[in-house]
Amino acid sequence: MTRSEKYYGPDFNALERQDPEIASVVLSELERQRHDIQLIASENFTSSAVLATMGSVLSNKYAEGYPGKRYYGGCEEVDKVEVIGIQRAKELFGAEHANLQPHSGASANVAVYQAFTKPGDTVLAMSLPHGGHLTHGSKVNFSGKWFNVVSYGVRQDNELIDYDQLRDLAIEHKPKMICSGATAYPSLIDFEKVRQICDEVGAIMWVDAAHFIGLVAGKAIPSPVPYADVVSFTTHKVLRGPRGGMILSKEKHAAAIDKAVFPGMQGGPIMSAVAGKAVVLKECATAAYQSYAKKVIENCQTLASELQNEGMRAVSGGTQTHLALIDIRSTGVNGKVADERCGKSGISLNKNSIPFDPESPAVTSGIRVGTAATTTQGMGKDEMKLIAGLIARAIKDGDDGNKAQAIRSEIHQLTKKFPVYQEPSI
Numbered sequence: 001m002t003r004s005e006k007y008y009g010p011d012f013n014a015l016e017r018q019d020p021e022i023a024s025v026v027l028s029e030l031e032r033q034r035h036d037i038q039l040i041a042s043e044n045f046t047s048s049a050v051l052a053t054m055g056s057v058l059s060n061k062y063a064e065g066y067p068g069k070r071y072y073g074g075c076e077e078v079d080k081v082e083v084i085g086i087q088r089a090k091e092l093f094g095a096e097h098a099n100l101q102p103h104s105g106a107s108a109n110v111a112v113y114q115a116f117t118k119p120g121d122t123v124l125a126m127s128l129p130h131g132g133h134l135t136h137g138s139k140v141n142f143s144g145k146w147f148n149v150v151s152y153g154v155r156q157d158n159e160l161i162d163y164d165q166l167r168d169l170a171i172e173h174k175p176k177m178i179c180s181g182a183t184a185y186p187s188l189i190d191f192e193k194v195r196q197i198c199d200e201v202g203a204i205m206w207v208d209a210a211h212f213i214g215l216v217a218g219k220a221i222p223s224p225v226p227y228a229d230v231v232s233f234t235t236h237k238v239l240r241g242p243r244g245g246m247i248l249s250k251e252k253h254a255a256a257i258d259k260a261v262f263p264g265m266q267g268g269p270i271m272s273a274v275a276g277k278a279v280v281l282k283e284c285a286t287a288a289y290q291s292y293a294k295k296v297i298e299n300c301q302t303l304a305s306e307l308q309n310e311g312m313r314a315v316s317g318g319t320q321t322h323l324a325l326i327d328i329r330s331t332g333v334n335g336k337v338a339d340e341r342c343g344k345s346g347i348s349l350n351k352n353s354i355p356f357d358p359e360s361p362a363v364t365s366g367i368r369v370g371t372a373a374t375t376t377q378g379m380g381k382d383e384m385k386l387i388a389g390l391i392a393r394a395i396k397d398g399d400d401g402n403k404a405q406a407i408r409s410e411i412h413q414l415t416k417k418f419p420v421y422q423e424p425s426i
């Protein structure tokens with residue numbers, strides 16, 4: 001008997017028989033992912049190997065604690081997965097310590113706050129309207145409710161992080177921790193400069209690398225790991241792994257991080273996801289992944305410059321990463337409407353505030369586009385040019401059902417040439 005004959009894995013027929021309603025949603029979503037264009041900057045197509053771990057029997061196992069120190073019996077097998085994953089994470093990122101248990105990026109961030117601060121402490125983080133994340137101090141998030149979060153932002157003239165403001169605020173407020181990282185910042189962050197500021201005021205340096213860690217893993221951009229006390233991130237964006245979070249830190253913080261994750265913030269880890277993280281960390285160590293990461297950036301640069309050729313404006317003049325923020329005011333259409341029109345035309349992207357946006361976050365003057373998923377599909381410069389033209393047409397004409405349908409047909413012609421999760425040929 002071969003290993004795959006011994007294996008018991010996801011059986012779509014069983015789902016179909018037992019719950020056709022949910023089975024049909026799964027199928028429709030597969031169709032949507034196959035046929036539309038996926039430009040959400042935080043999404044990707046994970047590998048079949050990662051998907052196999054996610055649907056595996058590892059999901060059944062409770063494993064509160066850490067390898068060799070669990071609160072449940074029967075953890076011998078899942079211990080192996082977590083030990084391998086931790087080792088791979090430390091090697092890939094050159095990190096002294098790794099924790100693979102956080103269920104998501106937001107939960108990883110809860111653990112970081114818990115490891116280094118107490119409620120009421122001051123933390124300095126990127127302003128949300130300038131690209132920061134909910135967990136960087138939004139008033140509707142635990143971070144803004146329980147901590148005194150002071151925000152820094154970008155300069156109005158070049159839309160790049162204002163490091164002078166960051167330093168001034170750090171000296172004035174003496175934060176316990178300074179967070180760098182964002183969800184809608186297309187440029188690189190100067191980690192050396194942030195480290196200097198942290199040292200000057202005695203703050204913990206926390207990098208929320210959720211968006212760009214995949215580019216770091218692929219050696220396409222500089223790493224925050226040598227500089228930061230702690231680096232948190234999600235594993236499903238450019239990194240292309242399972243949904244989940246991860247934390248890297250210096251060894252001196254290892255105990256505090258591990259305690260903050262469990263029992264501080266979570267109970268049992270999702271061991272199927274931990275296994276998926278281990279699998280993706282092996283994938284990321286390959287030359288093929290490194291060339292993918294470089295290509296993601298090249299594609300995004302082409303997409304941003306082609307959108308500029310279509311009369312829109314790339315915030316900060318372009319991008320150095322996997323995402324671009326596009327000011328679409330020249331089209332006369334706001335971000336909310338553009339998002340809806342693109343959606344009707346088979347293009348998934350999101351409305352996004354631009355720095356100093358006169359519109360509310362529910363409306364916005366911009367869109368955010370990312371190239372992690374299309375690059376996984378194998379698309380290149382020519383396709384980015386085509387997509388920019390289709391986005392421009394969708395923004396202009398996407399409220400007209402016939403025109404939106406025509407754009408959607410062109411999108412489907414394009415995606416047919418770059419299949420994902422390939423349909424069996426019958």
Ligand code: DSN
Nearest residue numbers: 041042105133183210
């Ligand atoms: N929701 C993610 C994003 O789209 O950027 C951030 O957590």
